Amino acid sequence: MGWNQHHGSFLEMNLRSMVTRMPGLIASTIRLAHRADPRALRWVAGAELGTGIAKAIGLIAVNQVLVHVLTPGDTAGRLTAATPALLVVALAALISALLRSLSTAGTGRLEPKVFRVATEQYLERVAHVELEAVEDEEFHKLLDSAQWGAESARRMIKFCTSVVTATISLIAAAGVLAVLHWTLLPLLAVMTLPSAWSSLTIARRRYISFHTWVQHARAGQLLGRLLIDTDAAPEVRVHNVSPFLLRHYRTMAETGEKEQTRLAGLAARTGLIASGWSGLTTAATYTTLGLLLWSGAMDLAVAGTAVIAIRTGSANLEGLVVQLNYLYEESLFVADLNRLCDEADRRLIPTGGSPLPEKVHSIRFDNVTFTYPGTTDGVPALKDVDVTIPTGKIIALVGNNGSGKSTLAKLLCGLYAPDQGKILWNDLDAAEADRAELFDRVAVVAQDFFRWPFTARINVAIGRPEAPSAESLLNTAAQYSGADETVASLPRGWDTLLARGYKGGHQISGGQWQRIGIARARHRDAQILVVDEPTSALDAEAEQRVFDQIRSLAAEGQTVILITHRLHSVRHADEIYVLDHGRVTEHGTFDALMRADGDGPGQFRRMYKVQSEQYHLAESVELPTQAVGPRAPVADTSSS
Ligand SMILES: Nc1ncnc2c1ncn2[C@@H]1O[C@H](COP(=O)(O)OP(=O)(O)OP(=O)(O)O)[C@@H](O)[C@H]1O
Numbered sequence: 033m034g035w036n037q038h039h040g041s042f043l044e045m046n047l048r049s050m051v052t053r054m055p056g057l058i059a060s061t062i063r064l065a066h067r068a069d070p071r072a073l074r075w076v077a078g079a080e081l082g083t084g085i086a087k088a089i090g091l092i093a094v095n096q097v098l099v100h101v102l103t104p105g106d107t108a109g110r111l112t113a114a115t116p117a118l119l120v121v122a123l124a125a126l127i128s129a130l131l132r133s134l135s136t137a138g139t140g141r142l143e144p145k146v147f148r149v150a151t152e153q154y155l156e157r158v159a160h161v162e163l164e165a166v167e168d169e170e171f172h173k174l175l176d177s178a179q180w181g182a183e184s185a186r187r188m189i190k191f192c193t194s195v196v197t198a199t200i201s202l203i204a205a206a207g208v209l210a211v212l213h214w215t216l217l218p219l220l221a222v223m224t225l226p227s228a229w230s231s232l233t234i235a236r237r238r239y240i241s242f243h244t245w246v247q248h249a250r251a252g253q254l255l256g257r258l259l260i261d262t263d264a265a266p267e268v269r270v271h272n273v274s275p276f277l278l279r280h281y282r283t284m285a286e287t288g289e290k291e292q293t294r295l296a297g298l299a300a301r302t303g304l305i306a307s308g309w310s311g312l313t314t315a316a317t318y319t320t321l322g323l324l325l326w327s328g329a330m331d332l333a334v335a336g337t338a339v340i341a342i343r344t345g346s347a348n349l350e351g352l353v354v355q356l357n358y359l360y361e362e363s364l365f366v367a368d369l370n371r372l373c374d375e376a377d378r379r380l381i382p383t384g385g386s387p388l389p390e391k392v393h394s395i396r397f398d399n400v401t402f403t404y405p406g407t408t409d410g411v412p413a414l415k416d417v418d419v420t421i422p423t424g425k426i427i428a429l430v431g432n433n434g435s436g437k438s439t440l441a442k443l444l445c446g447l448y449a450p451d452q453g454k455i456l457w458n459d460l461d462a463a464e465a466d467r468a469e470l471f472d473r474v475a476v477v478a479q480d481f482f483r484w485p486f487t488a489r490i491n492v493a494i495g496r497p498e499a500p501s502a503e504s505l506l507n508t509a510a511q512y513s514g515a516d517e518t519v520a521s522l523p524r525g526w527d528t529l530l531a532r533g534y535k536g537g538h539q540i541s542g543g544q545w546q547r548i549g550i551a552r553a554r555h556r557d558a559q560i561l562v563v564d565e566p567t568s569a570l571d572a573e574a575e576q577r578v579f580d581q582i583r584s585l586a587a588e589g590q591t592v593i594l595i596t597h598r599l600h601s602v603r604h605a606d607e608i609y610v611l612d613h614g615r616v617t618e619h620g621t622f623d624a625l626m627r628a629d630g631d632g633p634g635q636f637r638r639m640y641k642v643q644s645e646q647y648h649l650a651e652s653v654e655l656p657t658q659a660v661g662p663r664a665p666v667a668d669t670s671s672s
Pocket residue numbers: 167404407413431432433434435436437438439440479
């Protein structure tokens with residue numbers, strides 16, 4: 033949750049740093065509120081200002097009432113003289129109450145808007161940062177804590193208004209006290225010090241504890257969630273995992289409880305010390321007041337007002353310290369949000385760039401080397417790779433697990449940039465190309481394609497979110513992948529919700545999802561189609577249908593990058609690239625690769641034979657063209 037981001041801030045949290053940083057923090061919240069709803073902000077600010085002024089007038093009027101009431105004379109006369117001031121007190125209280133309710137309404141309207149604006153502010157940016165940033169651990173940490181920032185920005189509105197009110201009321205009370213007698217002002221400050229000290233100490237301790245315990249708390253929550261997670265549910269039952277999870281959940285929760293108990297004990301002790309100190313300072317204040325009265329330096333009416341002003345002022349000051357404390361706490365997270373936005377701006381996918389050639393005849397990887405950012409061993413996922421992809425052809429990428437096939441496809445799609453070498457679209461370096469246009473030319477069915485928790489319709493239409501999703505277009509895409517049968521079998525057809533755990537939600541099988549995923553990529557209708565293990569979950573017939581369709585796409589001029597472990601299915605590829613540990617070890621047509629032998633080249637032939645033998649189909653190497661093998665070799669090449 034990113035608490036550790038604030039480690040330094042917690043420790044330097046003291047009155048001085050709070051006071052120096054506060055104006056800037058309040059200003060940034062006000063700017064956010066102004067963007068969210070300037071009218072509501074004006075309401076709230078006006079109402080808070082008015083409340084403070086009404087309170088100040090009320091206090092001065094109380095002083096007048098006391099002066100009249102305590103002046104020697106007959107009771108009726110004194111009361112009559114005090115009546116106008118009494119009316120002012122009542123009017124000030126009424127206005128104050130009205131303004132307070134106006135402020136409550138305004139704050140209630142403003143808060144959710146501030147939350148939305150703050151959330152949108154980072155969501156918009158994060159959705160457009162480079163993939164590399166999303167996978168970066170540091171960026172993720174920032175993202176975690178910044179998510180709290182939007183909620184904190186919302187809460188800061190309330191704390192800001194409380195701080196404004198408390199400050200105005202305090203100024204009023206201090207002003208009245210200064211007029212009554214100068215000695216009362218430092219006494220007010222001294223009276224408030226104990227509670228300021230205790231609330232700061234308790235808050236500081238709490239933050240340090242959060243920082244220390246946050247991983248523990250998250251892990252505990254994770255264990256709890258696993259027990260109710262729908263994906264984990266079958267294994268939890270069949271493998272009887274729940275006693276194990278529950279035991280660990282309890283142990284972690286109990287350790288956390290001990291920390292809470294420790295904090296509560298310390299808070300009680302600090303509170304007691306502060307109360308004792310507060311009692312002494314209060315006694316000192318009232319003794320001073322008594323001495324002033326006794327020595328004749330202050331008359332009774334003034335002393336009465338002073339008591340009220342001291343009580344009001346100390347309550348305001350205490351409130352102010354507590355609210356500032358909260359404000360400071362929240363502002364740490366808002367500061368994270370601002371930092372995230374700055375960092376996201378720095379890592380945004382660049383806009384503009386050179387337009388891609390209208391007619392691309394080839395995409396060429398020229399000596400490309402790529403290492404994933406943050407890789408500890410520094411081993412490149414791709415090393416000196418040369419691949420040529422003529423458009424309108426089927427290019428197959430094969431190789432063992434982790435050999436770099438998906439990485440190559442991601443570079444092609446523009447999700448990463450090579451560290452060395454170039455990816456040339458005709459002669460244009462993709463690094464200089466307009467990335468939006470590049471994305472536009474590509475459709476992907478990744479291995480782990482996303483299962484959107486929406487209806488079947490949206491799951492396919494989202495392949496082209498900006499285009500109208502006419503049912504005829506969706507049907508064409510669905511027929512292409514065999515998803516038409518899946519959709520027909522759904523209780524509400526295209527409008528069936530494909531999300532478990534929601535009302536009306538329907539669960540489909542892995543293979544059915546795969547058909548939906550392929551239909552989505554088809555619906556995108558891009559010039560280049562990247563299919564990464566498109567048939568891993570399909571039955572034999574569906575698999576054959578998909579490969580037939582892929583071939584027909586190429587016949588229509590679409591470029592297909594086919595990544596698969598089912599080597600039999602690549603026999604119709606125009607070119608096959610074999611990757612091993614990030615390097616291209618051999619390439620050629622199926623027939624050429626099957627003719628190769630030896631230790632280096634010949635890898636494809638070896639892998640193919642291993643797969644075929646597993647299915648007692650070794651002889652099928654000699655079998656002439658069978659359109660696309662019905663469920664022939666399915667083993668994972670990693671087994672080789
Ligand atoms: N996002 C990532 N961050 C860091 N390393 C990664 C990432 N994705 C892949 N790798 C590493 O890069 C190497 C190549 O992975 P890649 O996914 O390209 O292999 P692959 O040939 O597609 O494997 P498979 O057949 O299992 O799908 C592997 O060593 C893998 O651990």
